[in-house]
Amino acid sequence: MTEVMELERIQHIDTSRADQAVLLEIRDLSISLRLSERKLVEKVNLTLKRGEMLGLAGESGSGKSLTALAVLGLLPPELYVAEGSIMLNGKKITCLSEKELRVLRGREIGYIFQHYQGSFTPFIKIGKQLVEAIRSHFELTKKEAKEKALMWLNRVQLPAERIFGSYPHQLSGGQLQRASLASALMLEPSLIIADEPTTALDVLAGEAILDLFAQLQHDLYCSVLLISHDLKHLLKRTDSMAVMYGGQIVEKGLTDTIKNRSIHPYTKLLLNARPVLSREQPKELTAIPGDPGLVAGDGCSFALRCPLAFEQCRSVPALEEAEILHFAACHAACDRRHE
Numbered sequence: 577m578t579e580v581m582e583l584e585r586i587q588h589i590d591t592s593r594a595d596q597a598v599l600l601e602i603r604d605l606s607i608s609l610r611l612s613e614r615k616l617v618e619k620v621n622l623t624l625k626r627g628e629m630l631g632l633a634g635e636s637g638s639g640k641s642l643t644a645l646a647v648l649g650l651l652p653p654e655l656y657v658a659e660g661s662i663m664l665n666g667k668k669i670t671c672l673s674e675k676e677l678r679v680l681r682g683r684e685i686g687y688i689f690q691h692y693q694g695s696f697t698p699f700i701k702i703g704k705q706l707v708e709a710i711r712s713h714f715e716l717t718k719k720e721a722k723e724k725a726l727m728w729l730n731r732v733q734l735p736a737e738r739i740f741g742s743y744p745h746q747l748s749g750g751q752l753q754r755a756s757l758a759s760a761l762m763l764e765p766s767l768i769i770a771d772e773p774t775t776a777l778d779v780l781a782g783e784a785i786l787d788l789f790a791q792l793q794h795d796l797y798c799s800v801l802l803i804s805h806d807l808k809h810l811l812k813r814t815d816s817m818a819v820m821y822g823g824q825i826v827e828k829g830l831t832d833t834i835k836n837r838s839i840h841p842y843t844k845l846l847l848n849a850r851p852v853l854s855r856e857q858p859k860e861l862t863a864i865p866g867d868p869g870l871v872a873g874d875g876c877s878f879a880l881r882c883p884l885a886f887e888q889c890r891s892v893p894a895l896e897e898a899e900i901l902h903f904a905a906c907h908a909a910c911d912r913r914h915e
């Protein structure tokens with residue numbers, strides 16, 4: 577198949593996928609430690625539509641990666657899905673066997689991690705690994721698979737022939753992350769999970785990869801769960817966002833709404849702690865009070881660091897719909913709205 581034919585085929589897939597049906601639905605997901613039964617992620621509800629980019633924000637340890645690993649069926653053995661379900665394309669995936677999950681990963685769900693070195697086996701050339709991955713999911717000859725791999729290396733703006741014949745250690749960090757992007761996208765998954773894909777790169781390389789990723793996601797009409805502790809990336813690129821603290825979602829909604837009308841004190845502090853480039857005098861950044869990762873054992877998980885905390889925060893706030901498609905879990909904010 578020529579490169580032009582392959583592109584036409586992908587464009588055809590785009591239009592046939594052009595509906596905004598729900599692709600991923602996470603319902604009441606709780607993840608616990610097997611030994612102590614301690615909950616690390618609690619009652620997470622998320623919906624991701626076809627073609628949508630959903631951002632998951634929150635500081636280190638808030639439960640973002642565990643949520644993603646649960647979708648991929650890659651939780652470490654000491655953890656398990658204690659409650660809830662995950663549906664992909666209307667099919668429950670929380671009850672699939674390891675063998676079924678292996679088929680799902682790659683073909684249905686692509687993933688890109690922060691540690692891109694782990695995306696490739698060190699002593700096998702990139703091209704050979706890409707061809708093997710393609711042939712394990714598509715019925716293609718070696719020659720056809722090579723053409724597809726080269727086309728994708730081209731699409732992620734790499735010198736395709738050279739990278740195809742290189743070992744992973746011969747590539748820079750940025751090139752390796754581009755190659756892992758090609759490796760995830762070439763299988764045309766309906767969902768891509770990108771967990772801090774640029775954290776290990778310098779700022780410019782990271783920005784360039786995310787711009788390229790957003791463009792390819794748009795062309796392929798796949799859905800993306802983009803995880804980052806850097807609000808800047810999420811505000812710029814996602815359609816909707818969820819903010820996690822202490823293993824729970826504290827606020828979620830359309831990205832513009834979160835940016836302009838955030839409700840939860842933690843989201844507001846995160847937004848104020850972000851440097852904004854402007855011609856005017858730079859505003860002073862607000863630090864989030866208390867130590868990162870300080871989570872209240874009872875009641876609202878953010879209560880120990882919250883400037884608005886009051887008596888009622890000893891009980892767990894429900895995630896309430898403040899306006900259409902905008903949810904927040906905060907007693908103080910809810911009280912103010914009712915005043």
Ligand SMILES: Nc1ncnc2c1ncn2[C@@H]1O[C@H](COP(=O)(O)OP(=O)(O)OP(=O)(O)O)[C@@H](O)[C@H]1O
Pocket residue numbers: 609616634635636637638639640641642643652654655805
């Ligand atoms: N295998 C494990 N055993 C015990 N606790 C774990 C394990 N994996 C994660 N945790 C704990 O679960 C919580 C959520 O971790 P998670 O990796 O999801 O956070 P995160 O928001 O993705 O943070 P980061 O941005 O640093 O990756 C943290 O308190 C973490 O210490």
